[in-house]
Structures are given as structure tokens and as C-alpha cells.
Amino acid sequence: MxxxxxxxxxxxxxxxxxxxxxxxxxxxxxxxxxxxxxxxxxxxxxxxxxxxxxxxxxxxxxxxxxxxxxxYGKQVDKSFRWSMGWFIFSEVMFFAAFFGTLFYVRHIAVPDLGSDIGHYFWPAFQAAWPSAGPLGHLELTMTPTAGKIALGLALMVAAGAAVTYAHKPLEHGNRSQLQLVLVFTVVLVGLFLGAMTINWLPAINTALLLASAATLTWAHWSIRNGNRGQFNLFLAVTIILGVVFLGCQATEYTHAYHEGLKLSTGIYGSTFFMMTGFHGLHVTIGAIMLTVMLFRSLAGHFSADRHFAFEAAAWYWHFVDYVWLLLFLVVYVL
Amino acid sequence: MSAVSPDVVGGHDHSHDHDHHGAPTGLKRWLTATNHKDIGTLYLFFSFIMFLTGGTLALTIRAELFQPGLQIVRPEFFNQLTTMHGLIMVFGAIMPAFVGFANWMIPLMIGAPDMAFARMNNWSFWLLPPAALLLVGSFFVPGGANAAGWTMYAPLSLQMGMGMDMSIFAVHIMGASSIMGAINIVVTILNMRAPGMTLMKMPMFAWTWLITAYLLIAVMPVLAGAVTMLLTDRHFGTTFFNAAGGGDPVLYQHVFWFFGHPEVYIMILPAFGIVSQIVPAFARKPLFGYASMVYATASIAILSFVVWAHHMFTTGMPAVTQITFMYMTMLIAVPTGVKVFNWIATMWRGSMTFETPMLFAVGFIFVFTMGGFTGLMLAIAPADIQYQDTYFVVAHFHYVLVAGSLFALFAGTYFWIPKWTGHMYDEKLGKRHFWMSMISFNVTFFPMHFLGLAGMPRRVPDYNPFFTDFNQIATVGAFGFGLSQVFFLYIVLKCIKGGPKAADKPWDGAEGLEWTLPSPPPFHTFEVPPQFEAPAGHGH
CATH class of the missing domain: 1.10.287 (Helix Hairpins)
Structure with missing residues (x-):
């Protein structure tokens, strides 16, 4: 002790x-x-x-x-760190309920409805994903081809891994290595967008969030080194990327509703809108947190070694990013 | 026996008290509390009020079941009674009571000045009365209260009126309260232990609560997800639990029980902790197998995540799934057995005395173990198909929840009430309360085993006249049990008002930092952490 x-x-x-x-x-x-x-x-x-x-x-x-x-002494600071970690864990479990639901309906509920027993009630139903169920109606336009998807996913994982790795030079105070990794991340994000169809909204959204993780990490570097101007700038850029993400999401929802994909469009509509919707809500909360941090910084709060409120918001933002990567994989691609 | 350097024993030294605040007076003290003792008291009183509320519902149920046929209530209302009895007892009585114990005792046990987040602590508490208002208030809205069972299974829960929505939002609010409370407890235990108190020297009560709090943080959000899906299925056109739209009502059961089974351990692990404090004190021996106790608790917590489908053996799951869940469930008997044997080994050749806390603790071990055995019977998938939804299940979970959780709460109350109030309770009355509770409990619930095995279904207001005798015995027992708890309230109030002055350590065999403090402890304790040294000869 x-x-x-x-x-x-x-x-x-x-x-x-x-x-x-x-x-x-x-x-x-x-x-x-x-x-x-x-x-x-x-x-x-x-x-x-x-x-x-x-x-x-x-x-x-x-x-x-x-x-x-x-x-707040050191011990209080530690309490805040522990509690933010556990709070994010509770959020992970909240999303886990919905990921579990998606898994269950795709691999158990819908196939069961297409099995012998299901056919007894609904002979015409074909079990395939996406599905709106025996009494629902759903037509979806196709996503990019499998080859592009595979390459894109590889690049997405690489970019996610790179920006995660960036926290090592951040901790060690290695400026040039951090810059290198963050630039590399942004390049990977660009390649990812090129591999996926460039005007496919979910891919653009993925790119936006991955890029925001990189800018946020640079903002973190700036405050740790007492560069408040740069901190404010990169924090603002991160918030803007988040807001653009939300705008894209709104555009996507509008398209979906125009083409007939609604919250009430069977189990596909239910899982799609609930999962992306709750994620969008969390992006909104994260963006509000980061905005509060920006205003606090403008009011002169935080110093190079005392800025946990910002770090907590950053942890939350990274958590929301990871959830999106998983959503992108299981909701849009697979 | 725990050595505490004398100059920092909380409360004795007021020279460094300059910037701290005493208790505000009157109502404001309770409304704005940031003191773990006050908030603990609030939790305990709130949970007792909810306990009497839920108990009144239970007695109405038992009154109706005194005879076959419909006497007192309509069937729809009977379903509301069973549902709300379950929800109120689980979320309003048992869980908040344990949180009350955690609030009072954990900072005292680990030598912390307060909970890690004192203001959030108060929010956790004050979220409960609004949730209780929503639950109890739902009886008075059109359509009445939630009547789908405390588990709120779809599709039944998709069909009810506004009372169901009030239950859903109440669950959301109680979930927020539990998550915040649990984070507070985890952080307090991990970050605020006195120097010298390593994790493996911590009192068992703190250990069991650390693990319970982890379970709460893991599963309360899952329950929130489940009831949110109910809400959107009810009002926003989603089809999570509707086969016509590609969903599945059984999905609700999976998500619910992923929460529900760990929830069962959330309600019993702190009880294990309390009993593990009391048995060594009255056997005057250190707890046998402390380390194995810690590992057993952790094992139970981990296993609790992979047994949920044993609540669903009759839903038509594939045989391989049933067998997997059956074996995982039976595996839980191993760590639970470790605990029971450790308590018995602690008592073995101890110089035992049987004051009220010990009576309740020994009663707990005896009756809880019976509930554990019926649990094993229910775990066996082919047998469970017979027991499912009968009074046998009702008997089983009341043996673990009433004789388990509730008896441990009584034991803990008698054990620590001298510390809380500074007065000794009336030992004669306490013992009387124990025997009244123990006997009437068994009169109530033991016949339910026979009723269940004979095929009486649960959640019905009417039954075959064939079941009358046992039902009448159970009803008589239930009213006796209810009366015993009013008697308990009297004993507690009498103790708060007065009684013989309690010593700092009223139990000569008790161990731990809480007994180094005066009874009652001053408003602020351990503002400077005490130096903790494990007592010599402590068995670990």
C-alpha cells in the first residue's frame, strides 16, 4: 500500500x-x-x-x-479515474445487451422462423438476413462488394490499432513517434475510405470517428505539454468531426425512411435503428462533454498535469469510437 | 485486536477538525446528506418501509389463498399483487437494505473517512423514493399495476396499460441508482482502504460487497436494455419480442435472466459477508479458510454469468444447451458448499455463545442450505420440467431470499445496532424475534414444497380444494411472520430510543476497525486513515 x-x-x-x-x-x-x-x-x-x-x-x-x-488530492483523483472506468464498463454492458440481441435474432430467432416449425405458421417465409420477419416487408440496396469490404475492414482495424497504439508514445512523451503514428492513422483512414465506396455513408462515418480519435489524441498531447492554443484547436476539430458524424447519421436516417426502412420495419429495422440510435445518442453525449471541456479550457481551467476531466471525456469518446467500429462490422457489413 | 495507532482513532482527536462540517439539523440533514452514516440510515429505513409495503401485498396474497375460490381480490388484481410484491421486495427492500449496510459499515471497516463520492451517494439514495412512487403509484392508474410477474416476460408485458410503463421507468431509475451506488462502493474499497489493509486482509463483508458491486455494474445496464426493448415494442413499433416481425419472445427471457441470475447473487453475496463477520465473533475463532472464502465468492460471481438459461428449461431450448446450463448451475454448489463448510469449521470447537445475531446467523446457514438443496433439484433439467412454475419454485427462492438474505440482514442489524445507536437492544426480545421468525417462516414456506411437488401452480388466485390444508397452514404462518416483523420494528425503535449503553466493542470476539470507534461513532470518523495491522493469529 x-x-x-x-x-x-x-x-x-x-x-x-x-x-x-x-x-x-x-x-x-x-x-x-x-x-x-x-x-x-x-x-x-x-x-x-x-x-x-x-x-x-x-x-x-x-x-x-x-x-x-x-x-482534490491525489487520492480523489484516483477515485475519479476508477469511477470513470467502471462507468464506461457499465455502458459497455448496456451495448452488450443489444449486440447479444442482434446475434440472437440473426442466428437463432430468424433461422427458427424459416425452419419446419416456422413454416407451419408462415409457409412463404424465407429465413435470410436482413429480415423484417414473416409479416414485414424490407428491400435493401446492396453494400459494396466482398473484396472491397475485406480490404476496407483490414484497413479499418489497422487504423483503430494505430490510434490505440498512439497512446504509448503519448504516455512516454515521444513527440515525433506520436506524430508519426497519428499521421499514419489518418493515412490508413484515407485508404479505408478509398477501399470502401467513397460515397457510402457508413464508411464516411467510420472515417470521421477514426479521424476524430487521432485529433483528440493530439489534443491530449497538447494539454500535457501546456500548449493551450493547440489543445483548443484540436479539441474543436474533434467536436466538429463528431457533429459532422451526427449530420451524416441524420442524412442516413432520412434516406432510410424515404426508402421505407423504419424503426417498425420488423426485426432489422428494430435492431438497426436502436443500435445506431443509441450509439448516436452516446456520440451526442460525448460531443457535449468535449464541448464543456473546450469551454473550461477557454475559461483557463486545466494545466499540463491536472486535466482529468478532459481525459475522462476522451476515454468516453474513444469508447464510443470502438462501439462504432463494432457496429459498422456487425450492422452494416456482415 | 486490530491494532490502531491511538492518536488517529477517529473521533478521539478533534484538533484537526477545522474545515469540516457537522450535520445540518432537522429535515435538511437527511435531504442534503453527504455523510455515509446518515445515508446508510436513510437506506435502512427506506428499505424497511418497502419491506412492510411488500409484506402487506404478500399477506393479501396469502389471505386470498387461505381458501380455494375467490374471496378477497379479483384475479387481475391478484396478478398485480404477486408482481408488485416481487418487484418491491427485490428492488425496494432487499437490495437497498444491503446498500444501507454497505454505506454504514464499509467506510468504518476499511478505515475510510466516507464513501468515495459522498454527493453521488446521496443521489443513489434519493433516486429510490421516486422509483418507489412510480411502482406503488401504478396501482392507482387505469389498468392497474404491472401484472406480468416481476420478470415482466414478453408478450404478456407488451399487452398491459400504463402501469407497465411506470414499472419500466421505475426499473430504469432504480438501475441508475444501483449503478452509481455500486461504482461508489467499488471505488471506496479499491482506493480508500487504510494503510496496511491489503485486499486479502479486508473484512469478508467488504470483499463480498466488492464482488456484488462488480456484478451490479455488469448486469443492471443489461436489464435497462431489456426493459427499453419492451418499451419500444410497446409503443414505437419495434418487433424484438414479436415473431411476426422476426423477433422472439424467448429473447426477452434470455436478456432478462442474463441480468436476473447475477441479480440473485447480488442479493445473497452481501448476506454471506455479514454471516462471515458474525460467526467468527460468536465462535471466538478467526474465520476458517478466509482465502478460500474470497475465491469462492469470486467463483460464484463468475459462474453466475453462465447459468441464466436454467430459468428457461421449458422454453424448448436444444438439449445440448439445457445440459450445458444444467452442469454449469450444479457447479455453483461447489463454491457455495465451500462457504457453508467454512462457517461450520469456524464454529467447530469454538467457544460459542448464542446472542441474537448468532442465532440469526446459524439459522441462516441452516435454512439457506435447505434452499440451496432445492436449488440443486431445480437445476436438474428433466426434473425442472415438473417443478417449473409450481409452488416448489416459490418455496425454493423464499428459502434463499427470506431465510437467506433477510435473516442475514436481521443478524447484521442486531450485530451492529449497538454500534449505530450506542445502545444495546433488548436481548430477550431479540431472541424472541428470532424464534418467532424462524418458526413462522418454516410454517409458511415448508408446506409450499409439498404443494409444488403435488402440482400447484404459482401466480394463481384459486386452486383445487385438494391443496387447501397446506395453503391454510402457509397462510397462518405468513401472518405470524408478518407480525414478527412488526415486533422487530418495535425492538429497533426501542433500541434507538434508549437501552443499556453499548461498549465500543460489545461483542468480545468481534474483530475489525469498526469496534475501535466509540458507540455510536462520531459524525466524522477516520478523517486521517488509521494504521491497520492484521490481528496476531489471524488465520490467513
Whole structure:
């Protein structure tokens, strides 16, 4: 045990938890009413959301002030690191439920419906993926050819591995090696986009997120070396890449709905929109986190050796990236 | 016997208290609490209120079942009663009660000044009353409360009214509360132990909670995913659980039980921890096989992820899947057996006394083991096809959840209430509470084994007159059990109000940092971490 005998910071009594509980009560009861078409529902949800925003601003504002005020020692810093890691683990498990669902419907539920027993009820049903089920209707335009896909996937994995590896020179303070790896990542991303059809939206989205991982890593390097200008610049670029991703996603959804692929289009529509939708929600949250970090930096927060809030947001962003790579593989390609 | 350097024993030294805050007074103290002891108290009282609420539902069920035919409630309402009894007891009573124990005891046991995130700790607690409001309030909306069983199986759960949606959102909120609470506990244990307290010197209660918290973080999000899919199937046109759209109702069961089985261990591992603290104290011997206890707990946690389909043996899974899950399930008997034998070995040739905590702990070992044996019977796939959805299952899980979790909670309460209140409880009344609970519990649930084996299905308000006798015995027992718990409330309130002054260490065989503190401990404890040294002769 290498623990110092410094005093652990225990915060003063606070109303924010109670306000947060009120917010969720309003949102939970409001949402129950809303989905049952009771008029007060949307209003309750909106007011709950407003209370939640107020709570988040107040609470995180307090935490930021306490942090900048030097109240958090090394041990508190370590607590934050542990907790962010476990929080991301809980998010991983949330997505795991949906990945498991996709696996189950593709490899068990839909094939079963096309088996002898299924034919008893729906003789005309052919089990194939994508499927909207026996009573659904689905036509999909094809993705790029298999050869291109294989090459593209190899490049995607390489780019993901490269930007992950970049954290080694980042930790070791090796500037030239970090630059080399990040440039290499961006080149791989370009090649990936070339290998896939260049105007295929999901591929563009993959490229956007991989590139944002590289820019974010450079932003991290900048703050570690006290270069605030460059930090702000690359953080802003990362946020923009994330927002463009969300724009592409919105475009894709619009196309899908025009061509008849909806949330209610059987099990394919269900899994497609729920998985990409929840991912998009997490990109939104990640982008908001990074934006808050940008504003904090503009307000003079963070120093070369104290910037865990930013690192936590960066961990979250990388997590969202990895989820996307897996989504791209199992939702769009396979 | 744990050595603590005298100058830093919490509370004795107030010279370094300059920038800390005392408790605000009145209601504000509880609404804005950032103190682990206050939040622990809130959790414990909340869980007891929910326990009485869920108990009232149970007694209504038993009253209806006193005779065949319909006497008191309509069948639809009966289904709401069984469903809400389950949801309220699992999420409102048992889980928050253990979190209350974690809040009170873990910082005291590991020598931490508080929980790692004191404000978030309070949010975890205050999320529970809104969730409880949604659950209980759902009885009063059109269509009534959730009546699909606490497991909320599709397609039944796709067909109900607004009460179902309220259950879904309540589960979301309780899930958020549990995840935050669990992260808090994991971080507190990993990061805030006193110098000298290595992981393998930690009290078993802290170990079991560390593993429980890990399980919570792993599976509560999966439950959130399951009920979210219910919600979108109900209102937004998805077809996850609808075969016509290519989905499958059985998928819900898979996702639910991937959460549900670890959940079972979430409700029992902290109970193991409490019993592992109490048995050595009253046998006046160190815990036998501490390390094997830790590894057994971890093994149970890992195995809990690969046994979920034993809840689904009658869904038409392929035989190979059934056999796999059957063997994995039976494997869990090994680490559980390690624990039971370790407790018995701890008592072996100890100088034992039987104060109320020990009575409940020994009662726990005895009755929980019976629940474990019926669990083994249920694990056998071909036999389970007979037992599925009968009262045998009801008997089994009440043996592990009531005589298991709840008895351990009682044991823990009697063990630590002198520390919490500074008063000794009334030993005579405590013992009376134990015998009342133990006898009425068995009168209630033992006949259910026979009912189940004879084929009485669960979740029905009416039954063949053939089953009447055992049902009447069970109902009499249930009301006795309910009465015993009101008696428990009286004992606790009496102890809070007054009683003989409790010593710092009221149990001469007890070990651990919490007993180095005064009873009751001061508002802030261990602001400077104590130096922990494992007691000499400690068996590990």
C-alpha cells in the first residue's frame, strides 16, 4: 500500500442530489404519461429535463470549482479515474445487451422462423438476413462488394490499432513517434475510405470517428505539454468531426425512411435503428462533454498535469469510437 | 485486536477538525446528506418501509389463498399483487437494505473517512423514493399495476396499460441508482482502504460487497436494455419480442435472466459477508479458510454469468444447451458448499455463545442450505420440467431470499445496532424475534414444497380444494411472520430510543476497525486513515 496520509475531500451537504431525483421523477412519470397519450406527459418530461440540466450545470460547476480550487488530492483523483472506468464498463454492458440481441435474432430467432416449425405458421417465409420477419416487408440496396469490404475492414482495424497504439508514445512523451503514428492513422483512414465506396455513408462515418480519435489524441498531447492554443484547436476539430458524424447519421436516417426502412420495419429495422440510435445518442453525449471541456479550457481551467476531466471525456469518446467500429462490422457489413 | 495507532482513532482527536462540517439539523440533514452514516440510515429505513409495503401485498396474497375460490381480490388484481410484491421486495427492500449496510459499515471497516463520492451517494439514495412512487403509484392508474410477474416476460408485458410503463421507468431509475451506488462502493474499497489493509486482509463483508458491486455494474445496464426493448415494442413499433416481425419472445427471457441470475447473487453475496463477520465473533475463532472464502465468492460471481438459461428449461431450448446450463448451475454448489463448510469449521470447537445475531446467523446457514438443496433439484433439467412454475419454485427462492438474505440482514442489524445507536437492544426480545421468525417462516414456506411437488401452480388466485390444508397452514404462518416483523420494528425503535449503553466493542470476539470507534461513532470518523495491522493469529 502506497497511500499518503493526506485528508480525503468529503463535500459539504448539497441539494443537487435531491434536485436530480426530482428531475428523474418528473421525467419518469411524464414519459409514462406521454407514451400513453396523456397530455401532461410531454410537459412533465420537458420540465424534468430542465430541472436535470439545472442540476447538471450546478453540480458539475461545483465539482469544477472544487477541482480548480485544489481541493482534490491525489487520492480523489484516483477515485475519479476508477469511477470513470467502471462507468464506461457499465455502458459497455448496456451495448452488450443489444449486440447479444442482434446475434440472437440473426442466428437463432430468424433461422427458427424459416425452419419446419416456422413454416407451419408462415409457409412463404424465407429465413435470410436482413429480415423484417414473416409479416414485414424490407428491400435493401446492396453494400459494396466482398473484396472491397475485406480490404476496407483490414484497413479499418489497422487504423483503430494505430490510434490505440498512439497512446504509448503519448504516455512516454515521444513527440515525433506520436506524430508519426497519428499521421499514419489518418493515412490508413484515407485508404479505408478509398477501399470502401467513397460515397457510402457508413464508411464516411467510420472515417470521421477514426479521424476524430487521432485529433483528440493530439489534443491530449497538447494539454500535457501546456500548449493551450493547440489543445483548443484540436479539441474543436474533434467536436466538429463528431457533429459532422451526427449530420451524416441524420442524412442516413432520412434516406432510410424515404426508402421505407423504419424503426417498425420488423426485426432489422428494430435492431438497426436502436443500435445506431443509441450509439448516436452516446456520440451526442460525448460531443457535449468535449464541448464543456473546450469551454473550461477557454475559461483557463486545466494545466499540463491536472486535466482529468478532459481525459475522462476522451476515454468516453474513444469508447464510443470502438462501439462504432463494432457496429459498422456487425450492422452494416456482415 | 486490530491494532490502531491511538492518536488517529477517529473521533478521539478533534484538533484537526477545522474545515469540516457537522450535520445540518432537522429535515435538511437527511435531504442534503453527504455523510455515509446518515445515508446508510436513510437506506435502512427506506428499505424497511418497502419491506412492510411488500409484506402487506404478500399477506393479501396469502389471505386470498387461505381458501380455494375467490374471496378477497379479483384475479387481475391478484396478478398485480404477486408482481408488485416481487418487484418491491427485490428492488425496494432487499437490495437497498444491503446498500444501507454497505454505506454504514464499509467506510468504518476499511478505515475510510466516507464513501468515495459522498454527493453521488446521496443521489443513489434519493433516486429510490421516486422509483418507489412510480411502482406503488401504478396501482392507482387505469389498468392497474404491472401484472406480468416481476420478470415482466414478453408478450404478456407488451399487452398491459400504463402501469407497465411506470414499472419500466421505475426499473430504469432504480438501475441508475444501483449503478452509481455500486461504482461508489467499488471505488471506496479499491482506493480508500487504510494503510496496511491489503485486499486479502479486508473484512469478508467488504470483499463480498466488492464482488456484488462488480456484478451490479455488469448486469443492471443489461436489464435497462431489456426493459427499453419492451418499451419500444410497446409503443414505437419495434418487433424484438414479436415473431411476426422476426423477433422472439424467448429473447426477452434470455436478456432478462442474463441480468436476473447475477441479480440473485447480488442479493445473497452481501448476506454471506455479514454471516462471515458474525460467526467468527460468536465462535471466538478467526474465520476458517478466509482465502478460500474470497475465491469462492469470486467463483460464484463468475459462474453466475453462465447459468441464466436454467430459468428457461421449458422454453424448448436444444438439449445440448439445457445440459450445458444444467452442469454449469450444479457447479455453483461447489463454491457455495465451500462457504457453508467454512462457517461450520469456524464454529467447530469454538467457544460459542448464542446472542441474537448468532442465532440469526446459524439459522441462516441452516435454512439457506435447505434452499440451496432445492436449488440443486431445480437445476436438474428433466426434473425442472415438473417443478417449473409450481409452488416448489416459490418455496425454493423464499428459502434463499427470506431465510437467506433477510435473516442475514436481521443478524447484521442486531450485530451492529449497538454500534449505530450506542445502545444495546433488548436481548430477550431479540431472541424472541428470532424464534418467532424462524418458526413462522418454516410454517409458511415448508408446506409450499409439498404443494409444488403435488402440482400447484404459482401466480394463481384459486386452486383445487385438494391443496387447501397446506395453503391454510402457509397462510397462518405468513401472518405470524408478518407480525414478527412488526415486533422487530418495535425492538429497533426501542433500541434507538434508549437501552443499556453499548461498549465500543460489545461483542468480545468481534474483530475489525469498526469496534475501535466509540458507540455510536462520531459524525466524522477516520478523517486521517488509521494504521491497520492484521490481528496476531489471524488465520490467513
Amino acid at each position: 502506497s497511500q499518503t496520509l493526506e485528508k480525503y475531500f468529503v463535500p459539504a451537504p448539497s441539494y443537487y442530489p435531491l434536485i436530480g431525483a426530482l428531475a428523474l421523477l418528473l421525467m419518469g412519470s411524464g414519459a409514462s404519461m406521454w407514451v400513453n397519450h396523456i397530455e401532461a406527459g410531454p410537459w412533465l418530461v420537458a420540465s424534468g429535463f430542465a430541472v436535470l440540466i439545472y442540476m447538471l450545470f450546478g453540480w458539475f460547476g461545483t465539482v469544477a470549482r472544487e477541482s480548480e480550487g485544489g481541493k
